[in-house]
Amino acid sequence: MDWPAVGLTVQLAFGTAAILLVLGLPVAYWLATTRRRFKFVIEALVALPILLPPTVLGFYLLLALGPRSPLGSMVLSWTGTAIPFSFTGILAASVVFNLPFAVRPFTSAFAAVNRRFLEASWCLGVSPTATFFRIALPLAWPGVLTGVVLSFAHAVGEFGVVLMVGGNIPGVTRTISLVVYDQVQALDYAAAHRTASVLLAFSFVVLCATFATQRRVLPI
């Protein structure tokens, strides 16, 4: 096994899931509770990565984060490093690409919370933010957990966007799924088999755990 790649992948997946938890919860809560008519635009934007080829997304991310872009040049002047072909770059790309895998389960979990509970909380003098933490989040947490697990697992297996934005640099941006690609290219099928089967088993176990939790087979 390529242990540096495993470590990098785990870091990337944890980072992605953590950032999506912080960024995705407010977006999802807003989507689930707002009565504004233009929310479908935001819903479509969030869902875009499901449809877009990773190459298209990766290409635009490269342009948006590159040293000549406003964002890229700002980061370059502050930190002295460019975002593309760095760990920060693949983390940013992974967050954008996994947005729907976190936000959509979050949104359906919040939407399933009876609005009466939120209204009752407001009428008891509790602010919208406090209501979110005291009522919405505790009631929606199984769905929130699903979103976190799915985005984590999906980030582990991400290939296209990571290749486009990260460029397959060993120890910096080369994750396990890129290792499999390299091993197959090098015709080292035995090694590819070892790496791929670990990824396969991991994904299957994660999905089993997620569905079992949802069906209440596994108590949490």
Next chain:
Amino acid sequence: MRPELLADFEKTFPSGTVIRMSMRRPAEGFSVTALFGPSGCGKTTVLRCLAGLERPQKGRIEFDDQIWFDAEKKLCRPPQSRDVGLLFQDYALFPHLSVEQNIAYGLRGRAGKGKSGPAAELLERFQLHGLAHRLPHEISGGQQQRVALARTLARRPKLLLLDEPLSALDGPTREELRLELRNLLADAGVPVVMVTHEALEAATLADYVVVMDQGRVRQEGPMAEVFSRPADAAVARIVGVETVLHGRVIATKMGMATVAVGEAELLVIAPQLPADEVDLFIRAQDVALAPTPPSTGSVQNHLRGRVLTLVPEGPLIRVILDCGFVLTALITTRARDELVLREGDAVIASIKAAAIHVVPRPHAKGNRQ
């Protein structure tokens, strides 16, 4: 000037439905105002506008010297800064919190917790002390209602809003809680605005009725007045029960009671009456008219009366009688022709004992033990 709740607004839904409300009610002391009308008439919307959960397009809502909503000034206070308590139809108890946590939910900081805090006091007052650590789904419907009311009252709201407070309960529990609820509300000592579509609920809990139909106020006034003198046939149909009488039980015997209403005495069925003061409800279709007292028959109550007015309603005629109190009878046009009934005529009104609904009169403020 006495503090007032002023609600004068218009709410339009995207579907085109318009709800118009206009009322002034006291904003101080105990009073119960019922928003009464058929399902879908807009009464719950009015309640939600008062709570701040819906925003009307036009008009204003004021409570005492606070402006809660003003369309022209584009001002709309959120529910958090309105000092209202709203009791939801399904109670909306937080399913993940215990009874005690639900009651203490709106209390700021640690004030609500502990053995002598307001939450503990409310648990005691609402007879919930043994249930403090249960979850909402582990207690009965009646208990859930008390928890919801205790939670609402914990913050000492200045206006209490109730949405169909008894509709989530089954028959016997509802009967029992109707009286209990009025007493609990009287104890709170604040104005109450209540939504209901049940005449009996409005009549027993409220002292002022606002009748709504198709998004508009049809009639408003003291409960007895609206129920005994509907402004028009539509209101009469909505209120259903035409005659509401206050009486005093003067004798009980073998499950029957004699109730004095002014000069008249009525025999009613009364299995158990905890109070001397009772409300009697008589539907117009249960009152029969005759020129002279029948010599025999099963009907127990015969009252001498005089016809005040005749109101035609299609094949029926609504006869308003003066029997010492106002009594409404609903008879067919044919019966009217046979009786040759005209205004001012003397008639005998007959009512079966079983057709008179008896409800112990809720304790008014002051005469509780």
